[in-house]
Structure formats: C-alpha cells, structure tokens
Amino acid sequence: MNMIQAINSALDCAMTADPDVVIMGEDVGYFGGVFRATAGLQEKHGKTRCFDTPISECGIIGVAVGMAAYGMRPVPEIQFADYIYPGLDQIISEAARMRYRSAGEFTSSMTIRSPFGGGIFGGQTHSQSPEAIFAHVSGLKTVIPSTPYDAKGLLIAAIEDNDPVVFFEPKRIYNGPFDGYYDRPVKPWSKHPASEVPEDHYRIPLGTAKVVRKGSDLTILAYGTMVHVALGVVEEHGIDAEVIDLRSIVPVDIDTIEASVKKTGRCMIVHEATRTAGFGAELSALVQERCFYHLEAPIERVTGFDTPYPHSLEWGYFPGPVRIGNALDRIMKD
Amino acid sequence: MAPPDKSNLPPLKLHVPEPKFRPGDKADFSELEIPAAGATPRPDEAGAPDGMRDLAYGLVRVLDDDHDAVGPWDPRLSDEQLLQILRTMALTRAFDERMFRAQRQGKTSFYMKCTGEEATSVAAAFALDREDMCFPSYRQQGILFARGYPMIEMMNQIFSNSGDKLKGRQLPIMYCSKDDGFFTISGNLATQYPQAVGWAMASAAKGDTRIAAAWTGEGSTAEGDFHSAATFAAVYNAPVILNIVNNQWAISSFSGFAGGERTTFAARAVGYGIAGLRVDGNDPLAVYAATQWAANRARLNAGPTIIEHFTYRSEAHSTSDDPSGYRSAQEREEWPLGDPINRLKQHCIKKGIWDEERHAEQDKELAESVRATGKEAEKLGVLGHGMHQPFRTMFEDVFEEMPWHLKEQAEMAISERKEKFPKGLPRGND
Numbered sequence: 001m002n003m004i005q006a007i008n009s010a011l012d013c014a015m016t017a018d019p020d021v022v023i024m025g026e027d028v029g030y031f032g033g034v035f036r037a038t039a040g041l042q043e044k045h046g047k048t049r050c051f052d053t054p055i056s057e058c059g060i061i062g063v064a065v066g067m068a069a070y071g072m073r074p075v076p077e078i079q080f081a082d083y084i085y086p087g088l089d090q091i092i093s094e095a096a097r098m099r100y101r102s103a104g105e106f107t108s109s110m111t112i113r114s115p116f117g118g119g120i121f122g123g124q125t126h127s128q129s130p131e132a133i134f135a136h137v138s139g140l141k142t143v144i145p146s147t148p149y150d151a152k153g154l155l156i157a158a159i160e161d162n163d164p165v166v167f168f169e170p171k172r173i174y175n176g177p178f179d180g181y182y183d184r185p186v187k188p189w190s191k192h193p194a195s196e197v198p199e200d201h202y203r204i205p206l207g208t209a210k211v212v213r214k215g216s217d218l219t220i221l222a223y224g225t226m227v228h229v230a231l232g233v234v235e236e237h238g239i240d241a242e243v244i245d246l247r248s249i250v251p252v253d254i255d256t257i258e259a260s261v262k263k264t265g266r267c268m269i270v271h272e273a274t275r276t277a278g279f280g281a282e283l284s285a286l287v288q289e290r291c292f293y294h295l296e297a298p299i300e301r302v303t304g305f306d307t308p309y310p311h312s313l314e315w316g317y318f319p320g321p322v323r324i325g326n327a328l329d330r331i332m333k334d
Numbered sequence: 335m336a337p338p339d340k341s342n343l344p345p346l347k348l349h350v351p352e353p354k355f356r357p358g359d360k361a362d363f364s365e366l367e368i369p370a371a372g373a374t375p376r377p378d379e380a381g382a383p384d385g386m387r388d389l390a391y392g393l394v395r396v397l398d399d400d401h402d403a404v405g406p407w408d409p410r411l412s413d414e415q416l417l418q419i420l421r422t423m424a425l426t427r428a429f430d431e432r433m434f435r436a437q438r439q440g441k442t443s444f445y446m447k448c449t450g451e452e453a454t455s456v457a458a459a460f461a462l463d464r465e466d467m468c469f470p471s472y473r474q475q476g477i478l479f480a481r482g483y484p485m486i487e488m489m490n491q492i493f494s495n496s497g498d499k500l501k502g503r504q505l506p507i508m509y510c511s512k513d514d515g516f517f518t519i520s521g522n523l524a525t526q527y528p529q530a531v532g533w534a535m536a537s538a539a540k541g542d543t544r545i546a547a548a549w550t551g552e553g554s555t556a557e558g559d560f561h562s563a564a565t566f567a568a569v570y571n572a573p574v575i576l577n578i579v580n581n582q583w584a585i586s587s588f589s590g591f592a593g594g595e596r597t598t599f600a601a602r603a604v605g606y607g608i609a610g611l612r613v614d615g616n617d618p619l620a621v622y623a624a625t626q627w628a629a630n631r632a633r634l635n636a637g638p639t640i641i642e643h644f645t646y647r648s649e650a651h652s653t654s655d656d657p658s659g660y661r662s663a664q665e666r667e668e669w670p671l672g673d674p675i676n677r678l679k680q681h682c683i684k685k686g687i688w689d690e691e692r693h694a695e696q697d698k699e700l701a702e703s704v705r706a707t708g709k710e711a712e713k714l715g716v717l718g719h720g721m722h723q724p725f726r727t728m729f730e731d732v733f734e735e736m737p738w739h740l741k742e743q744a745e746m747a748i749s750e751r752k753e754k755f756p757k758g759l760p761r762g763n764d
Contacts, residue, residue: 089522106518
C-alpha cells in the first residue's frame, strides 16, 4: 500500500470496528477526498458515517466536538493543514480543554486528519507545517507518520484514543518516500519495506518513537517527510548516524531520545516548519536539559526559514540535502 | 441609470452605531413596536420555514396587560406547572442575589446574574425533556434550577472549594452536569453553538429521540461560530433549538454592534432557511410555548429553529462591570416588557391560584434556603481560604492518562508545596 491506501485502510478498519466512528469534511463523502484518502468509505459505510460538509473549518471541528460529546468518535478532515486556522478556537479552547474543564464528564475523542508539509510546489497555503502550534496546546496529542505501515497503525491508535489527536499526513510522501532530490524521479512506496501493510486492524502506540537507523556518531531527530530526507543525506555522507522518527511529537518519546543522545553525544533536529519557536526548539531544550554532560557539540536545528512558504523558490526554502549536509559537517567537526 | 459623477457626491461616511440613551439620559422606549399579546398566529410545527417569515419580525406574546394568557400560543399549563415555573424563577433570582453578595464579601472572584432574563432559561428548560442536552452560555443558571441540580454543587463550584466537582479548575459559574443535560460552559463565546448542532446531528445519526438546545447572547451572534452553526443546522436538518437571548447589551456595547439596528436577530433564520421565532423573553408563557413548538418541530424531523428572546439585562454584565458608565440608569424601569417574575406572579394571582402573601412568604423561604445552603457550602471552603481540591488534581484530566512531562511537573509542584509548608500541609491539602 502507499500512504493514502494505508490511511484509507485504517479508516475502513476503524469504522468497521466501531459504529461510532464517523468521517466528515470537505469532499470526503461521495467523491472520496481530494487525495482519495476516504475513497469508497461512504459507499461501504453509508452517508451518515462518512459525509461531506460545508466549507467551514470552525463548523467542521465545532460539530465534531458536539458529536464527540454525544459519545461518537468523529474523524474530521481538514483538507490542508494550511486551512486549519478557522478551526483553531474549537481545537484549542474546546476539544483540548473538554476533559479538563468538565473534570472528565465530557471528552473530545476525535482525530483531526490533515495533509501537511511542503515539497509539492504548494506555495504559501498548501505547504505549511503548523505542528508547533498544536504541540503548544495542553490536552492535544500530535501525531505525524512517515510510512504507510506507521500511518495505518498510528491512525487506528489515534482514532481509538480517548484524547483529541491532530494527525498530520505528510502529503509529499503519500505516493512514495522522498529523499529531498526533487530533480530525480519519484520512488513509489512499492519498493519500500514499510509499504507492506496488513489488511487487518493493528495499532502502533502513540508516544512511541522508532529508531529507523541505528548508529553511533550522532542522533538525528525527525518526523514526516524529513525522516527520509535525513536518511538519504546520512547514507551519502557515510556517517553512522542514529535516525529517530518521532512519530508522535506530543507526547514525545523522551526515553528513546535521551538514550540515543547519551550514546552518540551529538544531536541534530530536522523539520520543514519555520525555525523560530518551531518544535525543534522544544526538542533542543529537552536534549540540552537532559543530556548536557553528554553533548560533544552544540545541538543543530535544520529547519525551514522564518518566511511564509514560497512558491517558485521552494527548493531554496526546503531543508534539503545541502542544508542538512552542511549541518552534519559542522556538528561532526566539533 | 448612468453612473453618478463622483465629484458631485458627498464624501463617504462611516456609520458607528450609538445607543439611544447614555448615562444621564431619560430612557424612552415608546418607539419600540410591541405587538399585542395573542396577536401572532401559531403555525404548524412541521411547516416550511418560508411560510413563517413574519414570525421572525413579530413578537410572540401570551400574557397581556391584564395578566391574562391569550391567543394561539397559550401553552395552557396546569396550575401546578405555572407555580413551579414561578418558584424556579424566584429561586434563580434569590440565588443570584446571594452569590452576588458572596463575591462582594470576597468569598469568590466573580459572579454573573441573570436578573430579568430568568424566563429565557427556566421556562425554556421546563418545555424541554430532561434527556435533551442544553448547551448554555454563562447566563442560563435557571436551567440547572429547573432540572433540580443541587444548589450546593453550584455554590461549591462558585467557591472553588474542596467539594467543587470541577476541582477548582473553572472560573465561577462555568457549571457542568452531564447527568442534568447541562453542557460544560466555556468562556469562549458561541463555541457551544456548532457543538449543539453536532450533538443534535449525532442524535439524529443514531436514530435517537433526544434533541439539543443552545443559548447565546445577541452580542455573540456576531461570532463566526454562529454562522457555522446555523449553516450546519440547516444543511443537515439538525434537531436543535438555537436560542438568542437578546438582552440589548453585550457588556457595554448595545445590540446595534451585533447588527441589531437594521433587523431582528430572529430574522437571521430567514437567510439560512431555518424557522425563526421572535418571542417576548419576559413572558414565561411565550418562552415556554416557543420552546415547546421548536422542540416538537425538531422531534418531528422538521428541522432546527432559531428563537430570539427579546429581553433586557437588568443588572451589570458581571461583578466586574458597572453599567452606569455606559447606559441610562432609567432603562431598567422604563423597559416596556416588564419583569418576568412579576408578570407570571400577576397571572397566577389573576387566575386565583396565588396571592401576594404567599409570594412574599415564598421569597422569604427561598432566601432562607439559599442562605442555609450557602452556610453548608462555606464549610467546604471559600476561594483563597485554603480548602480547595488536592494539589495534584491540577495535573489530572489534561489527558486520559498522565504523560511523562505532566508527571514530572506534578512532582515539581508537590515538592514546591512541601517547601512552602515545612511543618506539614494545611488541612484539606496534599
């Protein structure tokens, strides 16, 4: 399966397992979603389980909060993460605080799915990576898969989780892993071992990172598309890096991070999102606080620039092989 | 017509609304159009919204100037129901009086009265089924009294004391009781509107018979959530009642800043294709009848209703507000729709089922019961006197299970407590 098929399979499994799981969003019903993630689900599960909505992100999330309060398990889709902002009040002030402010009487068991990230010439409003905004909100979990296998297992776990989860899908890698070389042919998922996805229901626990490459020279923390870009650069440079795919950024798997950095003594953080107050700053602070006496070099952050996401200059913005490679050279020199 | 010569036009002017009366002005509401009680027709509950447009611009009224219930909207309540609504409104007012004073005495940080608006929550709640879910704003405490919610629980919440079900996490009056169909109140205005629609959609999707009802003030209808709620309610024909309590004031800004100068708030319904009713919000029988009509409509799968309750916020917005800074002190007395409690009282007296002595006796009894309950609640502590929920509860319920970072922070907070109280923690704290 590619990542879209894996997500579709996860939704199908979750809907089959629990009649309270409902899917809603712009174009998700009859048409099956602009990325085909919900294809066939309305036909299979019916119009009251998978339905189209008006173009209103605050409405989609607000209605989902009400459905969750009733006892359903909505999976609202926001067509692009760049368009999640009209729903922010409902996400931050309502879904995230529901359990806390009602002392557990009401909950917001919902999973907000949204394609995110750049590398597709999406310009300013089809490329953003707003995960840090959500990581900053108490009461929200934020999950970002990097392979079809993880996407299915994490999405089922997110839907079955009793807390609200923001599930960002890196759309650049819907069809195949991307190493950052935009001028080379796209590789399909079929050649990647993580495209082996069971048809059946399975879960990957939220809050668990995955060491995708064992190594001893330095630790690279990444998630989403950047896992694949970082892996490519590491192989090219012949550096024995340990690459960790965080998978959940909240809660973050601190034990895996801490053990790795204490072993390697060096840490590099890679994300597409803009630099200032990005999630990399939190990761850097955590590593500094917990691994200070093990660090042999300053922690490096390789990120997007502090500009809106540009269209024509995309590959000058994207934290690709050159920027990561230079950071590798700096961190290994110390 | 040819385009006008721009050089001959006056310069454009920005219109900034201004209320009719400011402090020191004599209030005069004689220009307000108040249709006679009983004059508004009552359409079939299952009818199409476009046949009901006039209702969105009229005013459903049942109690006339002689205190009689007249016309097709008379809900024909039993004597017992009338007296129950009267008593519950009086209890709500007695509670407000006591809690306002408690704030002034420093027992809590904040309070909000609903004086003058008791009918819009109490009479509405009596017209709903207990199983229907209410999504209130912060000025519908009357729903809790109508549903028999224990008064001491409300006080515990207001005092944020060791008995507070919400564990001292919420600002006073942000009550929550799932069992009583009272959705958790949020400080963020109008967010409960699309949530009520979603709850109603879920009920419909599940083939349930329960409906949802939401309340917001006229000021909050300007929020985007109002628009999304009305759109979704119309699109999915959701079994929901969307109440707008038009009390003329949103803190210091009059209803003109929510668009009230040019049309009614009930008329918003027309554009969404939703049934819209405009109701005398100080007439408990009209509020009851309109809610019952809308509830029947929702239960018949005939769709949502927007109800504008035309009323007046008699007192300050909150304990942090002083209305003498922005509106005429006379408005309250001059308000042409009177007081909801007095109007129902007069109706009951006219019917021969009530009298002034019994009413005065009831007021005394209610005040005494509120006072006695207050004493009980105060035994569990008042704000700032140390009898609050255990300290560690601050970190609970953020998530279903506490993640590592909150566990670390909870340990830090508890060790800070031990440092602050080296001789042992004060009573009721751990």
